[in-house]
Amino acid sequence: MSSHRQLATLLLCLTAAPLFSARAQSGPPRTPKREVADTHFGTVVRDPYRWMEPPVAKNPEFMSWIKQQNAHTREVLDRLPERTALLARLTQLADITSLVSNVSTADRSWFYLRLGPGQQIPKLYMRDLQRKRDRMLLDPDTLPQPRGSESHWAVDYVVPSPDGRVVGYGASLGGSEHTTLYLMDAARARTLPDSISRVQFGMVSWEPDGRAFYYNRLNQAGDTNAALRYRNSAAFRHVVGQPVERDQLVLGPGSTPSVPLQPDDFPVVVPVEDSPFAIALVIHGVKNELTLYSAKVSELKGAATTWRKLVDVDDAVTGFDVRGSDVYLLTHKDAPRFRLIRIRADAPDLSKAEVVIPEQGGVLSSVGVAQDAIYVRELEAGLGRVRRVPFGERGGALIPLPSEGAIPTIVVDRRKPGVLFPLESWTRSRLWYQYTPGQQQPGDTRLLEPAKADVSRYTSVEVEVPSHDGVKVPLSIVYRKDLKKDGSHPLLLDGYGSYGITYDPNFSPLRLAWLERGGVFAVAHVRGGGEYGEDWHKAGQKATKPNTWKDFIACAEYLVQQGYTSPEHLSGTGTSAGGILIGRAITDRPELFRAAVPRVGAMNALRTEHEPGGPANIPEFGTTAKEDEFKALQEMDAIAHVRPGVRYPAVLLTAGINDSRVEAWQPAKMAAVLQEQAASDRPVLLRVAFDAGHGMGLTKKQRAEEMADIYSFLLWQLGAKPEAPVP
Numbered sequence: 001m002s003s004h005r006q007l008a009t010l011l012l013c014l015t016a017a018p019l020f021s022a023r024a025q026s027g028p029p030r031t032p033k034r035e036v037a038d039t040h041f042g043t044v045v046r047d048p049y050r051w052m053e054p055p056v057a058k059n060p061e062f063m064s065w066i067k068q069q070n071a072h073t074r075e076v077l078d079r080l081p082e083r084t085a086l087l088a089r090l091t092q093l094a095d096i097t098s099l100v101s102n103v104s105t106a107d108r109s110w111f112y113l114r115l116g117p118g119q120q121i122p123k124l125y126m127r128d129l130q131r132k133r134d135r136m137l138l139d140p141d142t143l144p145q146p147r148g149s150e151s152h153w154a155v156d157y158v159v160p161s162p163d164g165r166v167v168g169y170g171a172s173l174g175g176s177e178h179t180t181l182y183l184m185d186a187a188r189a190r191t192l193p194d195s196i197s198r199v200q201f202g203m204v205s206w207e208p209d210g211r212a213f214y215y216n217r218l219n220q221a222g223d224t225n226a227a228l229r230y231r232n233s234a235a236f237r238h239v240v241g242q243p244v245e246r247d248q249l250v251l252g253p254g255s256t257p258s259v260p261l262q263p264d265d266f267p268v269v270v271p272v273e274d275s276p277f278a279i280a281l282v283i284h285g286v287k288n289e290l291t292l293y294s295a296k297v298s299e300l301k302g303a304a305t306t307w308r309k310l311v312d313v314d315d316a317v318t319g320f321d322v323r324g325s326d327v328y329l330l331t332h333k334d335a336p337r338f339r340l341i342r343i344r345a346d347a348p349d350l351s352k353a354e355v356v357i358p359e360q361g362g363v364l365s366s367v368g369v370a371q372d373a374i375y376v377r378e379l380e381a382g383l384g385r386v387r388r389v390p391f392g393e394r395g396g397a398l399i400p401l402p403s404e405g406a407i408p409t410i411v412v413d414r415r416k417p418g419v420l421f422p423l424e425s426w427t428r429s430r431l432w433y434q435y436t437p438g439q440q441q442p443g444d445t446r447l448l449e450p451a452k453a454d455v456s457r458y459t460s461v462e463v464e465v466p467s468h469d470g471v472k473v474p475l476s477i478v479y480r481k482d483l484k485k486d487g488s489h490p491l492l493l494d495g496y497g498s499y500g501i502t503y504d505p506n507f508s509p510l511r512l513a514w515l516e517r518g519g520v521f522a523v524a525h526v527r528g529g530g531e532y533g534e535d536w537h538k539a540g541q542k543a544t545k546p547n548t549w550k551d552f553i554a555c556a557e558y559l560v561q562q563g564y565t566s567p568e569h570l571s572g573t574g575t576s577a578g579g580i581l582i583g584r585a586i587t588d589r590p591e592l593f594r595a596a597v598p599r600v601g602a603m604n605a606l607r608t609e610h611e612p613g614g615p616a617n618i619p620e621f622g623t624t625a626k627e628d629e630f631k632a633l634q635e636m637d638a639i640a641h642v643r644p645g646v647r648y649p650a651v652l653l654t655a656g657i658n659d660s661r662v663e664a665w666q667p668a669k670m671a672a673v674l675q676e677q678a679a680s681d682r683p684v685l686l687r688v689a690f691d692a693g694h695g696m697g698l699t700k701k702q703r704a705e706e707m708a709d710i711y712s713f714l715l716w717q718l719g720a721k722p723e724a725p726v727p
Contacts, residue, residue, distance in 0.1 A: 106164030154697030157202030161210035175693035285616030338364035368412035485563030497528030498577035500537035583638025658693035
């Protein structure tokens with residue numbers, strides 16, 4: 001972009017020259033229909049697009065079709081006059097700040113991923129706390145490419161040893177999350193011979209001396225049969241420098257009598273420094289509630305270890321940490337907003353558990369044990385808090401914060417006092433802070449610098465909106481301070497509402513490209529999320545899932561009523577499981593939205609359990625094998641609610657060919673159904689990323705290009721009066 005004046009002129013010219021009509025294009029490819037019918041409890045479900053579901057590698061017909069769909073989408077989007085200017089601005093905005101994530105602590109160092117200005121993919125860094133300097137350990141672009149591959153590498157997680165001498169990192173190609181765990185000598189920045197494939201989720205726990213670690217490994221059968229990828233995983237012990245083939249199986253299906261495992265369970269072993277006990281942790285698919293066991297370290301015997309159960313799923317424990325023989329548990333049993341309790345690993349008796357933090361107004365989200373105290377992350381009225389509870393005390397106190405905002409995570413080290421945490425808001429970029437006891441206020445770590453942009457032009461408000469049943473739903477609204485509430489502004493409403501996950505305030509440099517053009521951004525904190533604790537989660541799950549999109553619709557209506565926008569200028573979006581939300585919102589109330597962008601969205605809930613990760617998601621959404629859950633899945637299936645002759649909004653669906661969480665056939669099916677059934681000339685486009693998956697590991701360029709497509713599509717369809725950007 002050569003100047004702001006030129007960009008303003010371009011935007012104003014769009015009002016004089018009408019945009020091309022979607023009808024003028026060649027149109028999307030014809031989609032074959034081969035009907036398959038399933039009968040569930042007397043109900044026949046017809047699916048003419050089942051042929052799309054086999055894995056892409058074994059489905060050349062689908063690959064050919066989806067390439068044609070994407071070519072049509074590119075033909076449309078690349079001709080939008082605004083896209084070039086938007087991409088230039090987004091590329092500029094992407095470099096106004098750095099991104100630091102995956103911060104981990106070791107004895108005398110911190111490890112983290114950093115994406116700086118001019119860089120395309122986050123790189124692995126180490127901060128030497130004694131010398132007070134940062135050093136890059138790994139640039140993923142230097143990793144060797146497999147023969148014939150043009151994909152880029154991305155680091156998925158970072159797991160340093162306690163002494164910081166060795167750092168483990170997971171790397172995968174093209175956002176596939178087919179992750180291999182590598183080890184590096186941190187002092188020499190030299191990769192060690194050890195490498196372990198199929199360690200996707202970073203569930204790695206080091207022994208205190210740093211010579212060995214435990215890890216969860218996915219099923220090898222998943223390499224040839226994708227349906228088995230997330231089934232029957234197991235926990236192993238690896239000694240650094242030893243061949244992986246000699247790794248000891250510790251927990252596995254049918255191999256550990258004292259720890260029964262189901263096919264969709266993920267077992268993990270966690271040794272604890274300065275504790276005589278190790279913890280065995282069983283994660284039950286996407287279920288938040290854990291099963292925990294303990295065993296004395298001196299009595300560990302691999303798969304023959306006798307583990308003692310501490311808590312089970314019914315005890316509603318979602319987080320824990322250990323100090324000596326004390327086990328601290330976050331639980332929502334009889335406490336929907338959670339409480340923190342303490343039991344003994346050597347004498348676990350929940351009926352005699354000590355309450356460390358009782359249930360309060362805020363929601364307790366995570367817990368960590370440091371040298372000096374227990375630190376707990378809380379959420380209250382949409383704002384993040386950190387509570388410090390000295391050992392032996394009850395209740396504790398909130399630590400002072402430099403400003404209000406969201407705290408996505410806390411990082412503690414049991415060998416050191418204090419806590420690390422990031423803090424950000426809708427209009428203030430993320431900074432990392434460190435708090436140590438005695439400080440009046442946490443100090444800036446200088447891991448990040450404030451964004452180099454004038455954000456004083458923007459503001460945000462938090463309101464509560466009555467939903468269809470009178471329940472008040474939190475709604476965040478972000479916009480330019482000079483906005484006139486005359487209903488003329490393009491508005492993008494986002495939402496999620498699954499797994500009890502909260503949609504915290506966050507600063508996005510790329511979002512400024514929308515705001516500076518007079519666009520409004522809003523987030524509906526719908527039921528199914530965790531904003532108000534477990535009750536809020538359960539109120540948008542399975543049979544109660546309709547609350548999720550009805551809350552979203554109520555927030556959309558509020559935004560129209562208050563003059564932020566109007567139905568002709570209103571759009572909605574949802575990502576991943578948020579595809580259920582936006583898919584059902586536009587099929588339930590098509591006249592309320594002018595455009596929609598489901599991003600790698602779950603659009604075909606009735607078939608989700610047949611994806612590789614589908615069975616693990618049954619606790620959240622349900623299974624067609626049970627009548628009540630089948631009915632719930634049918635209700636939340638967006639494809640099942642598309643009706644012929646209805647004037648649906650314009651829709652831009654996105655998909656990633658390497659996506660193993662929501663496979664590309666889900667948005668592809670929705671595109672095909674809408675293209676056939678919708679009774680309007682509004683475009684239905686399918687945007688496919690062929691070097692990406694679910695969104696993890698995208699390069700900065702890929703993110704800017706995606707948002708250029710989304711924003712130019714929305715500004716085209718929402719028909720709002722263009723405004724000159726005010727950067």
